[in-house]
Amino acid sequence: MNDLADLQPKPTLWELFTAFVRIGVLTFGGGVAMLPMLEKECIEKHQWATEDEMMDYFAVGQCTPGVIAVNTATFIGYKTRGTVGGIVATLGVVFPSFAIIVAMASVLKMFQDNVYVMKAFSGIRVAVCALMLSAVLRLAKKAVTNIPTAVVAVVSFALQVFLGVSPVYIVIGGIAIGLAVFACGKGKGEAQ
Amino acid sequence: MIYLGLFWEFFKVGLFAVGGGMATIPFLMDMSVRTGWFTTSELADMIAVSESTPGPMGVNMATYVGYETAGILGALSSTIGLIAPSVVIILVIARLLLKFHENPLVKTTFSYLRPAVIGLISYALYEVARLTFIDTDGPMALPCIACILMLAAMHKFKNIHPVVWIGLGAVFGLVFL
Structure with missing residues (x-):
């Protein structure tokens, strides 16, 4: 039974592919920088996933091998159109990188030292910061609902900034806390 | 081969x-x-x-x-x-x-995993921000102001596609940085 998935409109494979091409083109920097684009295309425009699901996919993507953008694309593709959807969305997110680098490999090194390109990229980074900040605020409103979850978020951030703890351990820690809370709730006979 | x-x-x-x-x-x-x-x-x-x-x-x-x-x-x-x-x-x-995903054990686990992910994303943001505002040869105050203005504008005009902000960012970089 999966009523939730049935309620959401099923995209065509082409819609899935083009949405992820757009996400791939607009991802500057690492996988997390694609978050604002993912939100726009997959949550606001198409309702293929909820914000909670998106965070779950990110968590899984952080602690499984491979590129996070690819992991997230496979997840959303699979959820909406099964295995073929997973593969199509992944090819979509990879396609722009592939095309741009193959088409421009010989001139990329020249571009990289060009003063105007550098200026434009400094400006793009400012926009990316604002986009990411806006995404973090929106997601935090959903995920941080009480004091324990706020503590988890702050400790997770602090462990990385001050101790350089790897994201893998952060995710494992989050899972451990969740399991412990569930076990305690069970012990006291509380319904979650 | x-x-x-x-x-x-x-x-x-x-x-x-x-x-x-x-x-x-x-x-x-x-x-x-x-x-x-x-x-x-x-x-x-x-x-x-x-x-x-x-x-x-x-x-x-x-x-x-x-x-x-x-x-x-x-x-x-x-x-x-x-x-x-x-x-x-x-x-x-x-x-x-x-x-x-409807299993109570999975639900509880993910409700604590999500705030941990917020921490992860915030850290990624912190790294990008450091690169943009602190470890830069250019001016520092101007990008900060631009970022805050953009954030305020994003809050007001929610339906604008991220590509518009990225384009504006590139123009800002070319003109001011």
Whole structure:
């Protein structure tokens, strides 16, 4: 039974592919920088996933091998159109990188030292910061609902900034806390 | 055959590099020493190019290294090699997660995993922000003001596509930075 998935409109494979091409083109920097684009295309425009699901996919993507953008694309593709959807969305997110680098490999090194390109990229980074900040605020409103979850978020951030703890351990820690809370709730006979 | 070699080498990177683009770099260093396909200084150039072209960095790296080593078929082999393991692993996990997402144990676990992810994303933001506002040769106050203004505008005009903000960012960079 999966009523939730049935309620959401099923995209065509082409819609899935083009949405992820757009996400791939607009991802500057690492996988997390694609978050604002993912939100726009997959949550606001198409309702293929909820914000909670998106965070779950990110968590899984952080602690499984491979590129996070690819992991997230496979997840959303699979959820909406099964295995073929997973593969199509992944090819979509990879396609722009592939095309741009193959088409421009010989001139990329020249571009990289060009003063105007550098200026434009400094400006793009400012926009990316604002986009990411806006995404973090929106997601935090959903995920941080009480004091324990706020503590988890702050400790997770602090462990990385001050101790350089790897994201893998952060995710494992989050899972451990969740399991412990569930076990305690069970012990006291509380319904979650 | 070089194509099979590239596929296999990047398949291993895709299987073992946990945590995204930056995590692939140590594997590529090792690859350059073992195979001699590219030197460490060429690798430094490749990293810089991958960081400043759109798309996920790990994919950019694989495509670029493959292309420089063995042309377009090389790029294809290494990119497919890189993504193959994660696609298979995620398809398996996605199947399980969608099956069990209503399970109370899974629900509780994810309700504590999500704030941990907020911490992870905030840290990624912190790194980008440091690069943008502090470790920069240019002015510091101007980008800060621009960022705050953009954030306020985003809050007001929610339906504007991110590409518009990225375009505005590029124009701002060309004019003021």
